[in-house]
Amino acid sequence: MLESMSDDILQRVIKVVAEAQKLPIEKITAESTFEELAIDSLDGIQLLFHLETEFDINIPDEAAREVRGIKELAEGVAKLVAQKTA
């Protein structure tokens, strides 16, 4: 899935995470987990809010609960963006 996901989406997701978490952008990679980035449940729902704004998508609760890291997050976003434009 990651291969098919545009690098642009991944980079935009990383930028949103960096800004929301007040983290240096270079510390975040596709392989980073929420645990490594100290993103707790409250941080997570704020990330979803900012991603919905950035990509103009609606992230369902069920899908959001499964996400544990940046790669999954970007994949989920890419899927929703694809659905939107399909």
Add this chain to the structure above:
Amino acid sequence: MSQRRVVITGLGCISPLGPDVESFWAKARLGESAIGPIRSLDMSDVRFQNGAEIHGFVPTEHFDEKQLIPLDRFAQLAVVAAREAVRQANPQWSDAEREKTAVVTGSCYGGKTSEDEGFREIYANPGKRARVHPMTIPRLMANAGTSWIAMEFGLQGPSYTVSTACSSANHAIGQAFWLVRSGICDLAVTGGCEAPLTPGSMKAWEALRVVSPDTCRPFSKDRKGLVLGEGAAMLVLESEERAKGRGAVILGEIAGFGTSADAHHVTQPTIEGPSLAIRRALEDGRIDAAAIGHINAHGTGTPANDPVETAAIRRVLGTQADYARVTSTKSLHGHAMGAAGAIEAVAVTLTLARAEAPPTANYLGLDPDCDLPLILSPEACHAEYALSNSFAFGGLNAVLLFRAYRG
């Protein structure tokens, strides 16, 4: 059986008069009023223009950016005031004592700023997928002040928020006082916090027609209403035994608490309800009315409150009502709703501790129905006991009895 005594070992206050207790007192003791044109809001469509705002408060000087995300202004003020009070008290908590420290705060509105801002877009754009910030609920919950204070200091005792409109802080402090006096808790951090200056609440107050078009003139002829304010004040309460045992500086004592309901009308006060609360505060403190030397009145400056409060004080204090010196510091710091009683508790504690009483500002002359012995210029105060009244819309009354601590 002798009762456990409850003393005050810390005070914190952020108000329109200043960012801390000493700046508050420097102006309050001289009767300098912070009431002026409201600058933070567009007031062009509001009939009144004046309020008591905190100017110069920069949240990032007190919290990092991430901490601020779930914090409404009222909770920020709560934590800032609590930090000052705890710093002064330096309670030296053991882990076990943290479990026996209560946090009880008052708030009328909770996070009104976040609620107003968050919902504006939804109401303005129905059906347009408008969203609110995910921290809106944690920001607006009225208990946020209590929760953040508990988290800040790791306090795990009975902790909750009391919401009784303008009496919220007095109810909160009274409950905390009872928790410590009874031995359920050894310490308490207690007070009130409010940030009610939002476009929605300005219009709501305008519609209720109780806000003064100029300023707050408690007990004065030609008074025209209350003036809205904001702020937070916190007290650290502690059993006298513990405070003395650790050599703490004791600032004052809470000696009694009385509370009652009018059970009459949602905005029209009665004489009976406030009288009952004052009488109960005296009974709770086991003192006679003749011992009262000072009163920090509810004194909102509304046509309805002040004569009723005058009659209630006269009914309970009898002839002592001609001698107990009365002030309303709302004329200085405005009416901070759920924080009002806490700001006034700081004023009363300092009045008794420093033997000087803050005057009531903006007085134009006698209203025969409000003929209490008012403090109209700075004066010495050698009272041993003082009352602090709070009477809320909805007819809920809360009166605290303070005592100068003389060991």
